[in-house]
Amino acid sequence: MASTYDFAEGGTSIRDALRALKNASIPGDEPGSSIVTAAGPALELTPADTTPPRLEPVTPIEQQTNSTRSVGEPVVAFAAFLDGIQTSHAYYAEGNSTPIVHGTVAAVIRQRVNRTLHTWRSVPLISHAFHAPVALLTPRLVARFHAANIPIEDTLEPGDAPDERHPMELLALARNAVQRRREALEIALAESWTDSEKEPLFIDGGISAAGRASQSEFSVGVVKSHRTLYAAGDSLKVITGLDEGARTTAFEIRPKYRSPVASWYLRLRDARGRDPFFGLVRVEVARASFTSERADEVSRWILAERSPVSLPDKRWSTMAYGIRDCEEYLRALV
Amino acid sequence: MSILGRVVATERKPNTPHEFHFWTALDSPVGIGTIVKVVSAQPVSGALPVVYGVVVEGFGYTDVETPLHEVLGYDGEPGGDLGAPTRRTEIRLYSAAVLRHVPEEPLQPVSMGTVHLASDEDVAVALRMDGYLTPGANTGIPVGLYRSGATASPVYLDADFLLGPEAAHLNISGVSGLATKTSAVEWLLASIFAHFPEKKGRVAAVCFNVKGPDLCFLDQPAAKLDDADRALYERLDVPAEPFKDVEYYAPYTAKGYALNTLRSNEALAHNVKPLTWGLREVLQYAEVLLNKDDVDAKADALIDFIKERVVDQEFTDPKYLTSAHRVQSFGELERWFRDLLGGMEKQNAESWRTHHVATIRKVRNRLTNISTRCRGLVTDDGTVSDLPFGEFRDRAVYVVDVANLEADAQDLIFSRIVSQLREHLEKRDLGVEHVIVFVDELNKYAPSDGPDTYVRAMLLDIAERGRYLGLVLFAAQQFRSQVHRRVVGNSGTALFGRMDPDELATPGYATLSPATRTKLSTLEKGQLLVRHPHFSQPVFVRFPRPAVLSGREGVERFPQAPEQTLEEAITRALRALDNTVTLEWVKDAVALAEEEEVLRARNRTLQAKPEDVKAYFRAQLKRRVRSEATGNPPRQPLKKSPTDDPYGF
Numbered sequence: 001m002a003s004t005y006d007f008a009e010g011g012t013s014i015r016d017a018l019r020a021l022k023n024a025s026i027p028g029d030e031p032g033s034s035i036v037t038a039a040g041p042a043l044e045l046t047p048a049d050t051t052p053p054r055l056e057p058v059t060p061i062e063q064q065t066n067s068t069r070s071v072g073e074p075v076v077a078f079a080a081f082l083d084g085i086q087t088s089h090a091y092y093a094e095g096n097s098t099p100i101v102h103g104t105v106a107a108v109i110r111q112r113v114n115r116t117l118h119t120w121r122s123v124p125l126i127s128h129a130f131h132a133p134v135a136l137l138t139p140r141l142v143a144r145f146h147a148a149n150i151p152i153e154d155t156l157e158p159g160d161a162p163d164e165r166h167p168m169e170l171l172a173l174a175r176n177a178v179q180r181r182r183e184a185l186e187i188a189l190a191e192s193w194t195d196s197e198k199e200p201l202f203i204d205g206g207i208s209a210a211g212r213a214s215q216s217e218f219s220v221g222v223v224k225s226h227r228t229l230y231a232a233g234d235s236l237k238v239i240t241g242l243d244e245g246a247r248t249t250a251f252e253i254r255p256k257y258r259s260p261v262a263s264w265y266l267r268l269r270d271a272r273g274r275d276p277f278f279g280l281v282r283v284e285v286a287r288a289s290f291t292s293e294r295a296d297e298v299s300r301w302i303l304a305e306r307s308p309v310s311l312p313d314k315r316w317s318t319m320a321y322g323i324r325d326c327e328e329y330l331r332a333l334v
Numbered sequence: 335m336s337i338l339g340r341v342v343a344t345e346r347k348p349n350t351p352h353e354f355h356f357w358t359a360l361d362s363p364v365g366i367g368t369i370v371k372v373v374s375a376q377p378v379s380g381a382l383p384v385v386y387g388v389v390v391e392g393f394g395y396t397d398v399e400t401p402l403h404e405v406l407g408y409d410g411e412p413g414g415d416l417g418a419p420t421r422r423t424e425i426r427l428y429s430a431a432v433l434r435h436v437p438e439e440p441l442q443p444v445s446m447g448t449v450h451l452a453s454d455e456d457v458a459v460a461l462r463m464d465g466y467l468t469p470g471a472n473t474g475i476p477v478g479l480y481r482s483g484a485t486a487s488p489v490y491l492d493a494d495f496l497l498g499p500e501a502a503h504l505n506i507s508g509v510s511g512l513a514t515k516t517s518a519v520e521w522l523l524a525s526i527f528a529h530f531p532e533k534k535g536r537v538a539a540v541c542f543n544v545k546g547p548d549l550c551f552l553d554q555p556a557a558k559l560d561d562a563d564r565a566l567y568e569r570l571d572v573p574a575e576p577f578k579d580v581e582y583y584a585p586y587t588a589k590g591y592a593l594n595t596l597r598s599n600e601a602l603a604h605n606v607k608p609l610t611w612g613l614r615e616v617l618q619y620a621e622v623l624l625n626k627d628d629v630d631a632k633a634d635a636l637i638d639f640i641k642e643r644v645v646d647q648e649f650t651d652p653k654y655l656t657s658a659h660r661v662q663s664f665g666e667l668e669r670w671f672r673d674l675l676g677g678m679e680k681q682n683a684e685s686w687r688t689h690h691v692a693t694i695r696k697v698r699n700r701l702t703n704i705s706t707r708c709r710g711l712v713t714d715d716g717t718v719s720d721l722p723f724g725e726f727r728d729r730a731v732y733v734v735d736v737a738n739l740e741a742d743a744q745d746l747i748f749s750r751i752v753s754q755l756r757e758h759l760e761k762r763d764l765g766v767e768h769v770i771v772f773v774d775e776l777n778k779y780a781p782s783d784g785p786d787t788y789v790r791a792m793l794l795d796i797a798e799r800g801r802y803l804g805l806v807l808f809a810a811q812q813f814r815s816q817v818h819r820r821v822v823g824n825s826g827t828a829l830f831g832r833m834d835p836d837e838l839a840t841p842g843y844a845t846l847s848p849a850t851r852t853k854l855s856t857l858e859k860g861q862l863l864v865r866h867p868h869f870s871q872p873v874f875v876r877f878p879r880p881a882v883l884s885g886r887e888g889v890e891r892f893p894q895a896p897e898q899t900l901e902e903a904i905t906r907a908l909r910a911l912d913n914t915v916t917l918e919w920v921k922d923a924v925a926l927a928e929e930e931e932v933l934r935a936r937n938r939t940l941q942a943k944p945e946d947v948k949a950y951f952r953a954q955l956k957r958r959v960r961s962e963a964t965g966n967p968p969r970q971p972l973k974k975s976p977t978d979d980p981y982g983f
Binding site: 076112117307324328 | 397398399400403406407417418419420421422423
């Protein structure tokens with residue numbers, strides 16, 4: 001995916017974009033005048049207004065529900081790792097509280113060859129864009145964006161009333177838009193992989209939204225966060241009491257507008273003396289290809305990725321080193 | 335030209351005009367001492383600057399933030415988790431010292447760009463060798479081969495900066511026992527003889543062999559010279575053969591029969607010559623041997639008087655001397671002293687020509703003692719056998735073997751030979767225009783501390799002014815820090831073999847990076863770090879094993895001659911002039927002569943090199959008539975006394 005804007009000079013950074021905006025010539029406006037000013041650190045560094053943690057009932061797809069089983073010795077099988085990052089900053093036009101968010105998103109597959117990670121097909125996907133509620137911007141500012149040949153992605157849905165809103169709400173809309181763009185890149189990469197390669201791909205996060213890749217036997221999603229726990233009643237105790245190298249019985253997740261997936265919890269590291277989510281991941285594979293044996297097999301693959309440890313990342317107990325490598329790689333570029 | 339790495343600069347590690355940093359792949363052939371070329375990405379004045387550098391430091395690290403994380407990753411078990419499916423991200427980061435900017439101006443910090451291994455041409459440009467390797471004006475002297483990856487580029491020294499007049503002198507440092515210092519000099523002399531431009535004049539070398547048999551077999555081919563060495567010779571265009579023109583000089587042993595050298599095997603005797611001096615030669619350098627605390631101003635005045643007014647001329651003093659004296663040898667000087675002191679005693683005189691009798695006795699004691707202290711070198715009879723001053727040959731090596739001599743005699747030999755070289759070079763009548771003087775153990779002759787000796791003063795003089803004359807000092811020592819700083823400071827070129835870590839910790843090596851110092855302390859045989867005026871930074875080179883027989887192998891192949899009788903020694907000495915001389919003939923010729931007389935006759939014969947050796951030698955011996963047996967005269971029988979007449983006689 002190409003960036004959403006590109007200049008003749010070749011620059012695509014936010015500074016290049018701001019310079020282009022500043023130099024854009026529009027009737028009745030002085031070129032060179034200040035257009036937008038930066039406001040604070042990256043949005044990803046500020047707490048997001050996330051949905052509250054919740055328990056979600058599930059449909060078991062294995063017999064002996066609410067039990068655990070040891071998956072066996074780790075086996076190295078993943079050929080590549082997929083992850084993406086995003087970074088966004090808010091800007092404000094002079095005298096206007098409507099945030100204009102510049103978001104950069106990137107995704108990469110790092111392929112493992114001879115125990116060393118390389119960028120698959122030698123290129124990551126990187127995209128830059130401005131996000132704003134266009135109806136709330138001044139016509140002069142919109143004109144300046146047009147003159148500078150910089151598109152703005154509208155954060156308001158068609159039909160939304162262009163009323164004044166709380167700036168924080170507008171920021172959240174923009175932030176979600178950036179996230180969707182990042183997910184789009186990840187999906188595009190995942191589909192490219194499963195369309196062309198015949199080896200397992202370790203995907204950071206769930207795969208139910210991964211389009212064709214969500215149906216591929218070569219896609220394995222590993223979810224590290226547990227704001228939504230697919231458990232209720234006794235099954236919660238089963239999850240939090242998992243031993244190292246053991247998994248729960250699998251269940252089906254069938255979200256709206258997304259593909260159904262088979263999922264189970266897996267304990268990567270010994271959590272004795274630690275919080276109940278230490279080393280706990282949730283695995284997603286295509287529903288169609290699920291069997292109990294496959295769940296054990298995939299679990300063994302994931303266990304093999306506990307080493308090397310992805311320290312100093314704070315999520316090291318659940319993060320595969322290949323995923324950390326993807327993030328570090330992308331941070332160096334973005 | 336493949337890309338080896340990329341320049342990187344951070345606020346913590348910024349690039350400067352003299353240093354830059356770059357990263358490479360883990361398997362890149364970069365190491366300490368590698369010469370690299372940076373092609374900048376940012377044009378300056380319309381051109382992309384090119385920067386050449388030599389790697390002086392290397393860093394490697396992973397994405398682990400602290401060692402504790404690594405320990406945690408292995409659960410505290412160093413041997414555990416060997417099957418990790420992914421290698422940690424690891425980086426190789428190098429620091430390079432800038433050798434050259436092209437263009438030279440404006441001098442800016444090294445900008446971002448791609449890093450490449452230097453090719454042959456790049457090495458020439460980086461080391462500024464392109465300035466003196468131009469066709470028609472090539473003054474390059476190969477010093478070794480720079481190697482990195484697939485690159486193997488000859489490195490040349492500039493003859494104008496090695497042998498003068500621009501700069502001169504060479505200093506070699508290295509630990510003992512690895513044959514680096516001597517081997518490097520032997521190799522470099524061969525290289526100079528092969529490449530020194532003829533239009534720059536003739537060049538010869540005088541080497542002082544100060545220990546063991548190191549330089550005793552320069553004219554003999556090496557026992558082992560493998561294919562790699564031969565390839566180096568070929569690449570550097572130097573013939574892999576021993577020196578063609580070598581002469582050896584050594585004093586006699588104290589006994590005076592044989593020469594005091596480890597090159598005493600008869601098979602090698604053809605170019606070994608005695609080094610002997612008489613009174614005149616020694617007196618010029620008396621201060622080398624006389625302790626300044628011992629010889630005060632009064633004694634000095636008397637020695638000057640003797641040098642100016644007594645030696646080599648008719649000297650008379652009817653009041654004190656019984657006869658006229660012509661002093662030309664230590665023996666005659668002793669007779670002169672004896673006559674003078676006898677005359678003074680007779681007349682009960684306390685002084686003679688303002689010199690007190692005690693001073694005269696003291697000077698007599700010190701001067702006549704020289705011939706004892708330097709026995710074998712100094713002759714009582716004044717016979718002189720010396721280096722061929724005035725007839726030095728182009729590309730010849732003159733080895734003076736002083737390895738077995740006392741320190742005093744070594745000092746005397748060194749001082750006189752170097753002074754003679756200097757005098758002849760000043761007069762332009764030495765026979766060559768450039769002389770390389772090689773001295774090992776420089777920290778002994780020119781120490782950084784200790785008393786100010788004649789030898790040290792002379793070495794300082796050569797170091798500071800020799801290049802104008804063509805007198806070039808090649809000096810070697812184990813500890814450069816212990817050599818007088820003016821001597822090493824004036825050496826335009828410096829070579830370093832494997833160095834002692836303690837020595838490397840001295841301030842003189844502070845300009846070298848820690849990695850370069852570490853490499854120096856573990857350097858292989860045959861490798862050198864070269865510093866030269868044209869090189870902005872020192873570079874590592876590899877040189878071939880010398881194509882001459884090493885001292886250790888030489889003494890095995892040519893064992894020392896057994897101790898000889900007087901007759902055998904004379905036979906051997908005279909056979910160098912006339913191979914018809916036999917031991918039987920010598921025995922017959924010297925049968926009646928005193929030992930001292932025989933040795934004197936030998937010395938004179940060797941000095942004169944007559945056509946008829948036998949006749950000349952016999953003529954030097956006093957004529958003696960063999961005693962003949964004579965019959966006893968008939969005895970007269972005693973008269974018998976009468977038995978009966980006691981008075982009857």
